[in-house]
Amino acid sequence: MTNATTGTGLKAREYKSGIKPVWCPGCGDFTVLGSLTKALSGLQIAPENVAIISGIGCSSRMPTYLSTYGFHGVHGRALALATGLKVARPDLTVIATGGDGDGFSIGGNHFLHTCRRNPDMTYIVMDNQVYGMTKGQASPTTEPNWEKGKLTPSGTGINPFQPLVIALASGANFIARCSSSDQNGTARTIVEAIRHPGFSLVQVLSPCVTFRPEQRDWKKLVQPAPVEATSDPARAARRLLTDKGLFTGVLFKGNRPPYQPLLEPGIDNIAELDEEFRL
């Protein structure tokens, strides 16, 4: 490893593409971008060996801002694309990024089954409890009494989706929560998530300062979880039952083997591939 800031080797900024993000100033996603580049620098993975896959939404713009390979895909399908890539190219470090709407609503089904399948990749969800890109509608993680959304002026009245609980129940192998107010702590957790075999979920509380300006206060409310990570799903579940959603840290580190089907040798050249698709 080398120093992300002062050492030799690839520095964090070298993982940035140079394209200026169009996020609103104050948005937590800027900090997550910094955490991700610091993590990749900490791991010293060459950019050409990393693929960042996303769906649609503000945070799904992430691949654009990185010098790694990337694919800004279809709404809710980041995990399907990322799983396909990881299976085909297990040598790559595959990271999916996105928001709570893309990941837990439009892509909710893929989320469940990716946890269950447990491919060796990391999913970073920038959770701001709102659809920001479409101007502020309630998302799956929005609290039931949020009344600022034009479509839900009296609140949604329904319980929010609990991503960490669902991930645990569905078989994710590494589960953590971070805050975008802690760039270095988030970077450290992303490193841990990438290194841990299997499917790693990192939920980052990342304020939407435009449609949820009150989330600027999250940085005063989050605190490190008073417990260490466990490999026991039952203990992790008990902890989540008392969790108010503002504890940060690694919650669960499981030991299930990652999904990696054996690739059958077969097609060696374009002509053979062409033959496969001949009608």
Place this chain on the structure above:
Amino acid sequence: MTDNTRNPTQLIGTTEELLAYSLALEEEAVERFTELAEQMEVHNNHEVADLFYKLAEIEGKHVENVRRASRGKELPNLLAWEFDWIDQGESPEGGFLEDAHYLMQPWHAIELAKQGEQRAVAFFKHVANNATDKEVEKMARELVAEEQEHVELLEQWQERFPKPDDDWDDDLDPPTILE
């Protein structure tokens, strides 16, 4: 979160370590001000963008100063999250991103920079007050004086701009109005 319970003297026992901290602090400041300048540029707040670029340029000179002071020394390699900034996870001059606003004015930009320098003063003062090594203490006190000078320069610079009214962030034509 970074472990904030340790005493920094456990980490900063040599002048090389202190220089590594100082370099990280200044480099983070360059990085952050550049990011903020770019954000303001994207949102057509060119006056504040220019100011942030200027601040980044000034911090770049501080980086050069620390590099010059480090010549001939081998600085320890620390990962970003291995630095212990005492009361926060971020470097004193690096934690501004979430305080940005597209309507912020030059006064706010300088205020952010000033608060960063004040945190740097507090950090190096803490290091100096807890140092067990005389050289570390001496260098930390020099850094305190340097950062204090920056605070004073920024205070003078800030006086050129009126303090914005309380409703400075009201936008009568918001770009993302709820429909």
